[in-house]
Amino acid sequence: xxxxxxxxxxxxxxxxxxxxxxxxxxxxxxxxxxxxxxxxxxxxxxxxxxxxxxxxxxxxxxxxxxxxxxxxxxxxxxxxxxxxxxxxxxxxxxxxxxxxxxxxxxxxxxxxxxxxxxxxxxxxxxxxxxxxxxxxxxxxxxxxxxxxxxxxxxxxxxxxxxxxxxxxxxxxxxxxxxxxxxxxxxxxxxxxxxxxxxxxxxxxxxxxxxxxxxxxxxxxxxxxxxxxx
Amino acid sequence: xxxxxxxxxxxxxxxxxxxxxxxxxxxxxxxxxxxxxxxxxxxxxxxxxxxxxxxxxxxxxxxxxxxxxxxxxxxxxxxxxxxxxxxxxxxxxxxxxxxxxxxxxxxxxxxxxxxxxxxxxxxxxxxxxxxxxxxxxxxxxxxxxxxxxxxxxx
Numbered sequence: 096x097x098x099x100x101x102x103x104x105x106x107x108x109x110x111x112x113x114x115x116x117x118x119x120x121x122x123x124x125x126x127x128x129x130x131x132x133x134x135x136x137x138x139x140x141x142x143x144x145x146x147x148x149x150x151x152x153x154x155x156x157x158x159x160x161x162x163x164x165x166x167x168x169x170x171x172x173x174x175x176x177x178x179x180x181x182x183x184x185x186x187x188x189x190x191x192x193x194x195x196x197x198x199x200x201x202x203x204x205x206x207x208x209x210x211x212x213x214x215x216x217x218x219x220x221x222x223x224x225x226x227x228x229x230x231x232x233x234x235x236x237x238x239x240x241x242x243x244x245x246x247x248x249x250x251x252x253x254x255x256x257x258x259x260x261x262x263x264x265x266x267x268x269x270x271x272x273x274x275x276x277x278x279x280x281x282x283x284x285x286x287x288x289x290x291x292x293x294x295x296x297x298x299x300x301x302x303x304x305x306x307x308x309x310x311x312x313x314x315x316x317x318x319x320x321x322x323x324x
Numbered sequence: 325x326x327x328x329x330x331x332x333x334x335x336x337x338x339x340x341x342x343x344x345x346x347x348x349x350x351x352x353x354x355x356x357x358x359x360x361x362x363x364x365x366x367x368x369x370x371x372x373x374x375x376x377x378x379x380x381x382x383x384x385x386x387x388x389x390x391x392x393x394x395x396x397x398x399x400x401x402x403x404x405x406x407x408x409x410x411x412x413x414x415x416x417x418x419x420x421x422x423x424x425x426x427x428x429x430x431x432x433x434x435x436x437x438x439x440x441x442x443x444x445x446x447x448x449x450x451x452x453x454x455x456x457x458x459x460x461x462x463x464x465x466x467x468x469x470x471x472x473x474x475x476x477x478x
Binding site: 109113114121245 | 352355360371379392394398
């Protein structure tokens with residue numbers, strides 16, 4: 096026992112000694128790191144200042160019809176879990192992808208982008224792109240999706256969203272899903288989904304499909320929506 | 325056995341020294357890595373990033389040169405154990421972050437995977453092996469270091 100205590104004491108002395116060296120090295124450095132990290136309040140992207148917010152500020156906008164959450168990691172992660180109602184717009188191939196999601200993010204809406212964490216730059220890349228596209232009310236939830244999940248704020252998976260997210264780009268898959276649901280039409284299927292609070296509040300639609308028109312009539316959460324309808 | 329513990333010491337010591345260098349030179353990046361784990365409060369990340377690499381460097385050097393090997397092995401074992409818990413947590417919740425193990429890179433590429441878990445588990449076991457089995461061979465004896473040197477006064 097005495098040996099163990101001695102071992103522990105010596106380990107603590109060693110750790111404290113090198114802690115002191117670390118503290119001294121930082122104090123003596125040309126550009127010492129502040130002891131307490133304070134997250135930046137905003138970043139500059141292509142000349143535009145974009146405010147950084149945390150999950151507690153972001154959640155206040157969750158039910159705001161003028162706000163759209165944009166999930167910027169990748170489709171795989173999006174399918175597993177994302178902020179409830181978020182649209183998926185990863186930086187890879189953002190130019191090609193944008194026309195598909197554009198109907199969901201009206202130009203005057205407040206857009207809250209997020210990715211994996213404070214240092215993940217994917218939300219910034221998408222924000223820079225959206226800024227170039229003329230979007231003015233951009234916010235980045237800098238703490239990222241893990242912090243959102245940790246705070247137990249509402250999330251959903253693609254399956255809870257009514258169907259796999261990408262499936263909405265494919266009429267045949269969506270129609271099969273509607274048929275399998277037993278509902279007479281896509282409209283009644285989506286009404287049911289929406290009434291259960293798991294409806295596809297904000298997902299991808301295109302203008303050339305009767306099914307999609309039905310979907311958009313059920314999109315209660317988005318105002319100023321039907322530019323393509 | 326004494327050669328095996330020496331080998332283990334050189335391995336763990338060398339890796340700790342190697343891992344500490346990038347972090348000492350780029351604490352800002354390492355602090356970002358720590359924040360990505362979402363385990364410690366973000367406000368603590370800078371302080372941890374400033375202190376931890378020096379402890380890594382210190383105990384790594386001690387293991388290599390054979391000074392205070394048992395207490396140093398205790399520290400490396402505890403550090404690897406804590407890191408293993410952090411990796412398991414990150415892997416479990418599927419966080420897509422770089423492990424920040426050696427190059428302290430906080431880039432979005434390189435998800436923590438099974439490879440990292442296996443590697444850290446092995447290192448943890450090797451470190452524990454030093455802690456338990458090291459018999460003080462190829463080391464500065466504590467008594468020799470601390471004992472008064474014989475006087476050379478004629």
